[in-house]
Amino acid sequence: MKAVEIAIPPDKSISHRAVMLASISEGVTRIKNLLMAEDIKRTINVFRAMGVTIEPSSPLGCHPWGATPGVGRVDVVVQGVGMRGLKKPRKPLYLGNSGTTMRILPGILAGQDFEAVLIGDKSLSGRPMRRVTEPLINMGAKIEGRGRSRGRLSRSELYPPLTIRGNRCLKAINYKSRVPSAQVKSCILLAGLYANGVTSVNEPEKSRDHTERMLSTFGCRVKSGRRTVSIKGPVKLRSPGAIKIPGDISSAAFFIVAGCILPGIKIVLKNVGLNPTRTGVLDILKRMGADIGFSTRGVYPERSRVENAAYFEPYGDIVVKSSKLRGVTISHGEVVRAIDEIPIIMVAACFAKGKTIIKGIEELKVKETDRVYSMTTNLQKIGADVQAKKKIIIINGGRPLAGARVSSFGDHRTAMSMLVAGLGAKGKVIVTGLDCINKSFLNFPNLLNKLN
Ligand code: S3P
Numbered sequence: 001m002k003a004v005e006i007a008i009p010p011d012k013s014i015s016h017r018a019v020m021l022a023s024i025s026e027g028v029t030r031i032k033n034l035l036m037a038e039d040i041k042r043t044i045n046v047f048r049a050m051g052v053t054i055e056p057s058s059p060l061g062c063h064p065w066g067a068t069p070g071v072g073r074v075d076v077v078v079q080g081v082g083m084r085g086l087k088k089p090r091k092p093l094y095l096g097n098s099g100t101t102m103r104i105l106p107g108i109l110a111g112q113d114f115e116a117v118l119i120g121d122k123s124l125s126g127r128p129m130r131r132v133t134e135p136l137i138n139m140g141a142k143i144e145g146r147g148r149s150r151g152r153l154s155r156s157e158l159y160p161p162l163t164i165r166g167n168r169c170l171k172a173i174n175y176k177s178r179v180p181s182a183q184v185k186s187c188i189l190l191a192g193l194y195a196n197g198v199t200s201v202n203e204p205e206k207s208r209d210h211t212e213r214m215l216s217t218f219g220c221r222v223k224s225g226r227r228t229v230s231i232k233g234p235v236k237l238r239s240p241g242a243i244k245i246p247g248d249i250s251s252a253a254f255f256i257v258a259g260c261i262l263p264g265i266k267i268v269l270k271n272v273g274l275n276p277t278r279t280g281v282l283d284i285l286k287r288m289g290a291d292i293g294f295s296t297r298g299v300y301p302e303r304s305r306v307e308n309a310a311y312f313e314p315y316g317d318i319v320v321k322s323s324k325l326r327g328v329t330i331s332h333g334e335v336v337r338a339i340d341e342i343p344i345i346m347v348a349a350c351f352a353k354g355k356t357i358i359k360g361i362e363e364l365k366v367k368e369t370d371r372v373y374s375m376t377t378n379l380q381k382i383g384a385d386v387q388a389k390k391k392i393i394i395i396n397g398g399r400p401l402a403g404a405r406v407s408s409f410g411d412h413r414t415a416m417s418m419l420v421a422g423l424g425a426k427g428k429v430i431v432t433g434l435d436c437i438n439k440s441f442l443n444f445p446n447l448l449n450k451l452n
Pocket residue numbers: 012013014100180181182183184186207208339340363
């Protein structure tokens with residue numbers, strides 16, 4: 001059996017939040033193992049444009065961010081400016097393809113006394129924003145966006161660019177979100193830091209809780225129920241000193257599935273985030289019969305707040321071996337805990353014996369691309385039996401997959417999923433438009449070659 005160890009890049013969701021909260025807190029924060037990929041650079045640049053000093057803490061060498069070239073991780077030092085210390089940006093803020101920045105940042109901007117304009121690339125300019133603008137407007141911010149009807153989305157939907165005029169006297173709200181979305185929840189909670197009173201968010205299913213964990217690491221009291229989270233504003237965040245970001249389970253998922261579908265292989269992934277709101281992919285694959293083992297570390301409640309901050313998210317090592325997969329039914333709740341992993345789970349389902357049904361797929365249609373469309377089109381092209389109905393995806397697994405030319409559709413997770421499908425296919429799968437992978441996983445193609 002071939003054994004391979006793969007170094008997984010730092011978590012993208014946690015990296016965004018670390019930069020944001022460190023910037024608006026009091027004190028200096030050393031962020032260890034920060035993801036240095038396109039989306040996080042956007043968030044860093046936005047806060048630099050608002051007067052925050054964020055510099056690499058390791059020697060610069062020849063790389064502007066001190067990151068090992070091509071690897072995409074770096075240690076940085078953020079000089080927090082405090083809750084009211086951000087400065088009005090001189091130009092519109094360009095967020096590229098980063099949906100997480102576009103949806104969470106408005107929460108912070110809503111509490112400022114200046115106006116800022118947020119612009120995205122073509123794909124981001126087509127992603128719905130009313131889910132965050134509506135609650136922020138209710139809290140007292142003034143927000144304008146671009147309206148246009150698009151496909152089946154409501155005519156009253158709002159798209160970037162967004163112009164946000166903050167309000168120093170935000171009202172606390174009790175918000176019931178229609179979608180289970182960590183971006184929506186995070187945006188409202190961050191605005192709640194600036195509001196007077198208790199702001200709470202209720203969601204139909206519990207989404208990832210990185211913001212809640214990060215807020216408590218920065219000294220904010222967070223009350224978390226099963227599907228409701230609340231904080232009492234106004235809040236002054238204090239730097240915990242240091243934060244260490246674990247590996248990204250969404251990036252690890254590509255190697256976990258590769259390990260399952262390739263014969264005679266064992267893959268070891270060290271220090272991967274194992275936050276229970278993100279481990280849906282492990283539960284689903286285990287139910288499909290995957291040979292996966294993992295150990296959890298990283299929560300040391302007995303330590304002081306500062307020491308603890310370095311371990312504020314559970315993480316551990318994952319070992320995956322070649323497996324005989326079988327089809328399963330995946331519920332809406334499971335999809336929420338594996339929202340970014342559904343494309344690679346669809347690949348796993350093509351290699352599983354029997355039928356897989358994936359429910360609750362609506363949110364997949366408004367990611368970097370419509371992932372229901374991108375993945376069904378691509379998988380059908382290489383001979384898989386995949387159908388997308390209105391609310392479910394059905395995959396009859398076990399057919400041998402052929403070679404073909406497929407597209408990334410400009411979406412990093414579609415691209416990486418199809419590269420993994422190509423490893424297990426009988427023919428040669430060529431994926432076009434791989435640049436988008438830099439959004440989250442710089443050296444992915446090189447690491448994937450290690451499995452051959
Ligand atoms: C994210 C939340 C999810 C996820 C995205 C990152 C976050 O989006 O798909 O990649 O960091 O909060 P939604 O909040 O739209 O579900």
